[in-house]
Amino acid sequence: MKKHILDLILTRVACLHERYVLLQATDPAAPLPEMMPGQFAQIRVDGNKDTFLRRPISIHNVDRRSNEVWFLVQIVGEGTRALSRLQAGDKFNVILPLGNGFTLPASSDEKVLLVGGGVGVAPLLYMGARMRELGVEPTFLLGARSQSDLLQQKAFRALGRVFFTTEDGTAGERGFVTQHSLLQNERFSRICVCGPKPMMIAVARYAKSVSTPCEVSLENMMACGLGACLCCVEDTVEGNVCVCTEGPVFNINQLKWQI
Amino acid sequence: MADLRVDIAGLHLKNPVLTASGTFGYGLEFQDFVNLEDIGGIIVKGTTLAPRQGNAYPRMAETASGMLNCVGLQNKGVDYFCSHIYPQIKDIQTNILVNVSGNSPEDYVECAARINELEHIPAIELNISCPNVKHGGMAFGTTTQGAASVVRAVRQAYHKTLIVKLSPNVTSISDIALAVQDAGADAVSLINTLMGMAIDAEKRRRILSIGTGGLSGPAIKPVALRMVYEVAHAVQIPVIGLGGISSAKDAVEFLLAGASAIEIGTANFLDPAITVKVAQGINEYLDRCGFQSVKDIVGIVE
Structure with a gap:
């Protein structure tokens, strides 16, 4: 592009x-x-x-x-x-x-879970909107510290099913996104995640345990954003690659995370 | 329209603007923003004999008016360059130069010899000034003997224009410049980054993975300008100036100080179209001040 x-x-x-x-x-x-x-x-x-x-x-x-x-x-x-x-x-x-972006559903049969934490919910709104255009209703699982940190709730609700967790229990289920009952009750064809790294690792671990393909969006420190400076690299199965051009979205199988 | 053409020891540039190694990829990364053929020359990222993974993340820290990096010469090696990159860039109608680095004099020689075979690469920039690698790199560029020995060895194997990129992390950069001139360099480029450090006060630790990094950006421009002036007065070979150049005004200052051409580095990260704007701005300066050619202003400041 x-x-x-x-x-x-x-x-x-x-x-x-x-x-x-x-x-x-x-x-x-x-x-x-x-x-x-x-x-x-x-x-x-x-x-x-x-x-x-x-x-x-x-x-x-x-x-x-x-x-x-x-x-x-x-x-x-x-x-x-x-x-x-x-x-x-x-x-x-x-x-x-x-950057590259999340994989859009290939067919309307796909059931995609979009998991966000904190400001990591940002790209999921646009992902949900594009999924709706393709006739796929997204499911959102959004986590935050407290109710007031849950951003753009109305906009997410307009696109699909929305589930929340908060660490203090002021909205949705108390705890982290990986503790939400949704993950016990339903299975998805793919999971897309954006949020703090510990959260993404936890969701990746869950996805791996239930053999569900999982994409995560990394936010390594960048200088150029164009693949020229080689500052934002992530250690992957193919060695150090630029998050700005090869990512920011990676399939968890490409990463060397301990999951 | 003034005459922007310059000649660097047999290397013909349509204008005096080059891209600094490691800040412009292989050029291809920037073709959405600029017509690459409007740039005087593209110096592609540092290339070594063997592939290198570079240093661990984090490799970058932002500073006031600049940034530190410790990338550590990540590249896929000269064979990959020759087989995969060169075919994609060889027909770009401007000068494509390769920045060559190594761990030992033998590495430099072998890498330069491979590049010598490539018809559409008219020059190399020998990097004896990378501050971010344990062995080689800047170690060769901080003594007159070390610098001269690498340049002398490469000179035997490389038969086109040989530019040597100098480190500012030395007591007398003019002495190093004279040594590489005597060893057979056709031109020198300066300055590479200045060694620096960043500390995270909240986490109470150094930010960069190897502790130190090279400082670039507008913060280093006055240092670079002083060194270019000194070296241009010390050597007979052409000098290419770089270090924090972010505008045509900056570029003109380096030309006035004695640089025959300039390189743009970190500024490419802020404005990927800066190279062409600087070339146009130099032309406007020359027209406005009544100079016929860019050569007329090189080193005219006392």
């Missing part, structure tokens, strides 16, 4: 939570390029002396009617904090789409 450098205009900036912001942006000049669920953008952070590199942010949703791309940003450092201070009408520079 051809990669583009674009100056986008923010149409809406919504603070979802003290640590999360939703950026909705459009290209006033042209229809946005084709993007796959699981792919990401490299967003330039302007006017911040403490940051230097772009920030890799996954594509949260693409709305073709309004020609918008959405980014769900967790404020973790100076770069993401600067992004959270942007306002509607501001211009910001992105390179997209980057």
Whole structure:
């Protein structure tokens, strides 16, 4: 897929939570390029002396009617904090789409579980939307520390079945996603996961134990995002490979995780 | 339109802009953003005789106005380059140069000899300055004897334009430059990255997997500019300048300091189309200031 450098205009900036912001942006000049669920953008952070590199942010949703791309940003450092201070009408520079993306269902018979934790839910919304276009209803299993950390609940519910876990029990079942009763009661043809690494390892271990194909989305630290700098490598069965070009989505069989 | 052509010891460039090794892949990674043929030359990533996995992750730390890396020359080896990469890039209508590195003088010689056979590679850049490998790399580039011995050996095996990339992590870079000139180098390029370190205060440990890394980006530009100026005044062979160049203005400063051409490195990560913009910007500078040719400004600053 051809990669583009674009100056986008923010149409809406919504603070979802003290640590999360939703950026909705459009290209006033042209229809946005084709993007796959699981792919990401490299967003330039302007006017911040403490940051230097772009920030890799996954594509949260693409709305073709309004020609918008959405980014769900967790404020973790100076770069993401600067992004959270942007306002509607501001211009910001992105390179997209980057990386490979999740495997879309090949037929409507597939039953796909999308598991997300924290800001890792971001790419799953777009994945769910694309699955619906293909006539497959997604099942979401979303985990967070507490009810207030469960993001975009309404948007997920509009696409398919949604199950929650929270560590404090304020929403859904108490505990981690891998402890949810859904995993005891149902089987899936594939599982796609994005979230903190310990969570992804736990889900990968579950998927392996029930012989279900499983894809995980890695977020290794990146510099270029284009496969040039070789900084974001993951140790795989084929040696060190760039997460930005060979990933960010990997089948768990490609990784050397102890599962 | 000013004349942007430059000549580096028999290497003809349509403009003075090259890409720094390790920041532009094999060029193919950037063809969605720029017409590769509008770049003066592409120096592809560091190539060694045997395949190398490089260092463990994490390999990168962001700094104020720059970044540290300790990639450690990850590449699939010269045989893979010759059989798989070269056929894909050999017909790009610009100069394709290979950055050659090694663990021993024999490795450098063998690798350079293989590249010498490739018709469409008019030059190599000999990397005696990588700070991220245990054996070889910068070890050869930090003494005049070490640098001269590798260059002398490679000179016997390599018959096209031989550029030697110098380390700034030395007491006198001019002495090293003179030594490689005497050993048969056709040109020198400088600077490679400056050795640095990053520490995570919360986790109370060093961030990079091998503890240290090479600093690049705008943070090192003044250091690079000073070294290019010094070396250009010390040697007779052409100097290629690099180190934090992020704009046409930066590039012009290096040319004024004495560089005959420049390389763009880390800036490619922020703007993948920067190379062509810099070439255009140099042309605009020359036109605006009334210079006919880029050669007219090389080293004119006292």
